[in-house]
Amino acid sequence: MQRTKASEAQVATWLDVAGTAYSEVGQPAQALLATQEAVTLYRELAERYPDRYTPDLAASLRVLTGLLEADDAWPRWQVAIEELRSSMARAHFGAELAKASHQAVPDRAAAALSTAADQATMPDDAGPRDFTVRTRLLVREVAAAFPAAGLPPWVTDPLPDKHLNAIGVLEQGLIDPARLADALVEHADVVGEAGLLHTIELAETVFATDLGSVRGLVEDAQARGLEVAAAELRDLASLQDVVRAWIGTPTWTESVDYLREHPQLRDDAVGSMLASAPGPVAQQHTAILHLANGMDLTDSDTAASLVEFLANPEVAADGAIERLEAGEIDAMTTTVLANPQTLDTPRGPLLLAVLLAARGEPGNAREVIAAFGPTLNPTQRRARVLSLRKLLASNPPSEVATALPDLIALLDNPSPNQPAGASEPGPEPDQAG
Numbered sequence: 001m002q003r004t005k006a007s008e009a010q011v012a013t014w015l016d017v018a019g020t021a022y023s024e025v026g027q028p029a030q031a032l033l034a035t036q037e038a039v040t041l042y043r044e045l046a047e048r049y050p051d052r053y054t055p056d057l058a059a060s061l062r063v064l065t066g067l068l069e070a071d072d073a074w075p076r077w078q079v080a081i082e083e084l085r086s087s088m089a090r091a092h093f094g095a096e097l098a099k100a101s102h103q104a105v106p107d108r109a110a111a112a113l114s115t116a117a118d119q120a121t122m123p124d125d126a127g128p129r130d131f132t133v134r135t136r137l138l139v140r141e142v143a144a145a146f147p148a149a150g151l152p153p154w155v156t157d158p159l160p161d162k163h164l165n166a167i168g169v170l171e172q173g174l175i176d177p178a179r180l181a182d183a184l185v186e187h188a189d190v191v192g193e194a195g196l197l198h199t200i201e202l203a204e205t206v207f208a209t210d211l212g213s214v215r216g217l218v219e220d221a222q223a224r225g226l227e228v229a230a231a232e233l234r235d236l237a238s239l240q241d242v243v244r245a246w247i248g249t250p251t252w253t254e255s256v257d258y259l260r261e262h263p264q265l266r267d268d269a270v271g272s273m274l275a276s277a278p279g280p281v282a283q284q285h286t287a288i289l290h291l292a293n294g295m296d297l298t299d300s301d302t303a304a305s306l307v308e309f310l311a312n313p314e315v316a317a318d319g320a321i322e323r324l325e326a327g328e329i330d331a332m333t334t335t336v337l338a339n340p341q342t343l344d345t346p347r348g349p350l351l352l353a354v355l356l357a358a359r360g361e362p363g364n365a366r367e368v369i370a371a372f373g374p375t376l377n378p379t380q381r382r383a384r385v386l387s388l389r390k391l392l393a394s395n396p397p398s399e400v401a402t403a404l405p406d407l408i409a410l411l412d413n414p415s416p417n418q419p420a421g422a423s424e425p426g427p428e429p430d431q432a433g
Contacts, residue, residue, distance in 0.1 A: 050089030051131035091119035287337035327394025
């Protein structure tokens, strides 16, 4: 029967128990055999699953060490360490070796701990984060029990509980500016301590995490004053409420009215807020803000034109084609993002092809033109070719200019299902050219 990971681990556990039992009843030879077999099994498991079985291997070797003289036990530990492929597993094992041997062979134990600290300092992107954290905490625990020279600060420097508690509260508050402001005030004494920044640096290493946002917050609060930082966070929370209310307006008329009545929505902070938010709704409203820049929305006609643009994809398509022909690719992109239904209009595929070309995807742009080109009549094709030639003449970005000749050629060629000279239907209702 093929042995599984679970069955091997169970056998190793039984052998450990048996070894302990033999030792207690005065049969050291049997105890040694059983424990050696357990070590062999755990070594094989730890080589394949270092995060799961390295601690078990170390525990079994500690038992074996108690059954052997120090000089006999040390080589077995060394062999076990060298056979582990993961640097974090070797670090964990080295710390266990130092822990088990520091009384019998303190010099060797100190060297093992120093090596373990160096190995644990290196990131282990392939291994589980929780094993990295457990290993680094173990190294700190062993170093606290018997100091060794030359250990890095993350091993030896203290991690005050009050600092760790404040860091955790601040990190949890990052998603909510109002909550973060309250956390700053609640932990004002700790946030003001000079040593907190050092603790943050240590915690990033020990707990294998990125605390850059917390560090930046603390640095800002210490540099400009906690009250100033908290007040700005509360202002940001109020601005977020305004943005949510704007996005939640049920009609475009109400949306434009809300935008007109809340000039703070034009702040750069809102653009950054929306740009960092996931999803098409935030992306669309970012584009709307770009469109509204330079518009006098207090003028009723201007506001009405923006409402018409947002509510009517054909009107938006007119604006997008106009910007395309002028070579204003960024403005065309903004127009399409502000009213994504523009891509569903008859001219949508042309706009999509240019967007793809601008993103450096000429192959996908060709596929779009190849798919929708044969569905057009000659008049429609000529209108789109004219738009692309105007774009080419406008000195567009290089990635667009490179793709345009192929796109024009695809549209210039009559469809296999529409021979040249065939009768043409009239122009589309939405355009004349």
